[in-house]
Amino acid sequence: DIQMTQSPSTLSASVGDRVTITCRASQSISSWLAWYQQKPGKAPKLLIYKASSLESGVPSRVSGSGSGTEFTLTISSLQPDDFATYYCQQYDSYPWTFGQGTKVEIK
Amino acid sequence: EVQLVESGGGLVQPGGSLRLSCAASGFTFRSYWMSWVRQAPGKGLEWVANIKQDGSDKYYVDSVKGRFTISRDNAKNSLYLQMNSLRAEDTAVYFCARNREITYQSAFDIWGQGTMVTVSS
Numbered sequence: 001d002i003q004m005t006q007s008p009s010t011l012s013a014s015v016g017d018r019v020t021i022t023c024r025a026s027q028s029i030s031s032w033l034a035w036y037q038q039k040p041g042k043a044p045k046l047l048i049y050k051a052s053s054l055e056s057g058v059p060s061r062v063s064g065s066g067s068g069t070e071f072t073l074t075i076s077s078l079q080p081d082d083f084a085t086y087y088c089q090q091y092d093s094y095p096w097t098f099g100q101g102t103k104v105e106i107k
Numbered sequence: 108e109v110q111l112v113e114s115g116g117g118l119v120q121p122g123g124s125l126r127l128s129c130a131a132s133g134f135t136f137r138s139y140w141m142s143w144v145r146q147a148p149g150k151g152l153e154w155v156a157n158i159k160q161d162g163s164d165k166y167y168v169d170s171v172k173g174r175f176t177i178s179r180d181n182a183k184n185s186l187y188l189q190m191n192s193l194r195a196e197d198t199a200v201y202f203c204a205r206n207r208e209i210t211y212q213s214a215f216d217i218w219g220q221g222t223m224v225t226v227s228s
Contacts, residue, residue: 001169034214036152043202043218044144044152055207055216087152091212095168096142096154 002026002090006099012107017078021102023071023088032092035064035073038101039084047086048073078104109133109217111203116222123193123226129186129203129219137161137181140206142215143188145199145224155201156188159211170196193226200224 003026013019023033031051036044046055048064051071061076075082083106088099115127127143142157156167156177165177176189186203200223204215 032212036215038152043220044215045218046207046214046216049207049214049216089152089154089214091214094166096157098152098154101151 001095002029002093002097004088004090004097004099006086006088006102008102009100010103010105012105013078014107015078015080017107019075019078019082019104021073021086021088021104023066023073023099025069025071025090025092028068029090029092031067032090033064033066033071034089034091036087036089037082037084038087044087111205111217111219113201113203113219113222116201116224118225118227119193120228121194121226124189124191125193125224127188127190127201127203127222127224129188131184131186131205134205134217136179136184138209140209140211140213141179141186142204142206143177143186144202144204144215144218145197146202146221147196147199150199153199157206157211158186160209164211190224193224195226198224198226 005024033051035048038044052064085103112130143155158177174192178187200221202221203219205217206213207216
């Protein structure tokens, strides 16, 4: 199975900060990577697919980059609605696997 | 409105069975691969299984192979997960999710609200 490792596990930031979350795959997954945002008690929400494609309706302050084994999710200017947990997911090889999550907290 | 609504969760004893359902609306259900994804309390997300548009292909995570069966009824716009021989470690919120693309290799763009399954004596 492909292991997905996110860093950091927790991130403390302030409104307006630029934040970056990293996701590393245990083997190359080309660009078959998605990023999701999840808030407590809610379903995940798709932000980015194919590593860098922005899902419709997602603010342009969110962006994704990378290919192969290293990927990043960047929020250029953190907003109050962005405090949540973020997960990466590979869909290159079965079983699809998720990172362990990165919680973005208010500093 | 594009929507997925899960049902069928509950409390079940170890070794027991449960059947989850996911009702789809607002889109052409028969055109999409569908998945089940679960989340244990306080933990991360785990993909469980998926099924092709016509039900001819199904894939599972190893931990549920031989115990869980994914199926669908396109006439009823419904996805199912039959869970047998349940274990404590199957305790989780179970989400159904739709592939964004019509191919199997896709992110999930639509999710249900989840249904809680608790396996305990």
